[in-house]
Amino acid sequence: DAGVIQSPRHEVTEMGQEVTLRCKPISGHDYLFWYRQTMMRGLELLIYFNNNVPIDDSGMPEDRFSAKMPNASFSTLKIQPSEPRDSAVYFCASSPSRGLETQYFGPGTRLLVL
Amino acid sequence: QQQVKQSPQSLIVQKGGISIINCAYENTAFDYFPWYQQFPGKGPALLIAIRPDVSEKKEGRFTISFNKSAKQFSLHIMDSQPGDSATYFCAANIRTGTASKLTFGTGTRLQVML
Numbered sequence: 001d002a003g004v005i006q007s008p009r010h011e012v013t014e015m016g017q018e019v020t021l022r023c024k025p026i027s028g029h030d031y032l033f034w035y036r037q038t039m040m041r042g043l044e045l046l047i048y049f050n051n052n053v054p055i056d057d058s059g060m061p062e063d064r065f066s067a068k069m070p071n072a073s074f075s076t077l078k079i080q081p082s083e084p085r086d087s088a089v090y091f092c093a094s095s096p097s098r099g100l101e102t103q104y105f106g107p108g109t110r111l112l113v114l
Numbered sequence: 115q116q117q118v119k120q121s122p123q124s125l126i127v128q129k130g131g132i133s134i135i136n137c138a139y140e141n142t143a144f145d146y147f148p149w150y151q152q153f154p155g156k157g158p159a160l161l162i163a164i165r166p167d168v169s170e171k172k173e174g175r176f177t178i179s180f181n182k183s184a185k186q187f188s189l190h191i192m193d194s195q196p197g198d199s200a201t202y203f204c205a206a207n208i209r210t211g212t213a214s215k216l217t218f219g220t221g222t223r224l225q226v227m228l
Contacts, residue, residue: 004157031213043158043203043218050213091157101146101207101214105157 004106023092120219137204
């Protein structure tokens with residue numbers, strides 16, 4: 001398996017622009033997680049899905065952030081409008097229903113908002 | 115109560131030495147304690163994990179020691195090698211309904227010197 005795939009790997013944008021991050025989970029995994037990693041706050045869970053349905057979005061920082069999972073093999077995290085404080089590395093992770101404590105992380109998207 | 119406190123923030127160890135990273139938690143509902151290893155530019159990857167009914171788990175040079183009464187657990191890396199240089203995150207898992215949610219420590223940057 002190719003593992004969790006994220007795109008783009010790097011994104012540089014200007015404040016106010018819309019940013020869309022993409023994730024393809026490992027085939028057969030029922031859970032998908034979005035995390036944000038910064039030096040100041042470490043790894044923070046933003047939202048997670050089970051069978052394409054959002055279960056817990058309490059970590060989403062504000063209404064500018066939204067996430068969707070239209071099918072089992074694709075998810076997006078959108079920031080609109082983006083702000084400099086959104087600069088971080090965003091990780092997608094997936095896990096199977098059995099052994100779901102083990103999360104498999106993608107390589108991350110490094111976002112810089114100028 | 116959801117926090118996991120990790121120390122030290124950074125650690126320098128000589129090749130062949132023992133690296134020790136400590137974590138503490140408050141929530142007794144946590145039921146699984148993994149350690150993740152992250153290399154620069156990569157996503158975190160599961161290294162080793164323990165459940166609270168076990169006091170120690172060893173996999174090769176990596177050992178988790180778990181003290182349930184003190185609500186503390188630690189990672190020991192024996193015979194540390196330069197290839198172990200990475201950031202290490204402890205985490206604690208809590209079940210929410212049918213899903214599992216990980217809370218991560220703030221990370222320890224380990225440098226193993228020749």
